[in-house]
Amino acid sequence: xxxxxxxxxxxxxxxxxxxxxxxxxxxxxxxxxxxxxxxxxxxxxxxxxxxxxxxxxxxxxxxxxxxxxxxxxxxxxxxxxxxxxxxxxxxxxxxxxxxx
Numbered sequence: 001x002x003x004x005x006x007x008x009x010x011x012x013x014x015x016x017x018x019x020x021x022x023x024x025x026x027x028x029x030x031x032x033x034x035x036x037x038x039x040x041x042x043x044x045x046x047x048x049x050x051x052x053x054x055x056x057x058x059x060x061x062x063x064x065x066x067x068x069x070x071x072x073x074x075x076x077x078x079x080x081x082x083x084x085x086x087x088x089x090x091x092x093x094x095x096x097x098x099x100x
Contacts, residue, residue, distance in 0.1 A: 012039050
């Protein structure tokens with residue numbers, strides 16, 4: 001049995017019907033809220049633009065954050081390997097300091 005939920009999400013004063021997994025509801029509503037908050041910030045700052053501009057800027061800002069996060073995740077395994085190598089070198093030096 002599928003655990004689907006029908007919701008309506010408000011993004012920039014438009015409602016979008018979605019059929020989602022029940023477990024994703026909080027995440028989707030939070031995402032819509034974040035977009036609406038960012039759009040509101042742009043509305044208050046730039047009065048001569050339209051809603052499409054605000055949505056585009058909000059999307060750009062959030063995608064940049066996603067790309068930065070992806071870059072950090074890619075570097076994470078390398079950093080772990082470097083830490084392991086550093087630990088091994090330190091152990092080796094401790095064990096072999098008296099030999100030299």
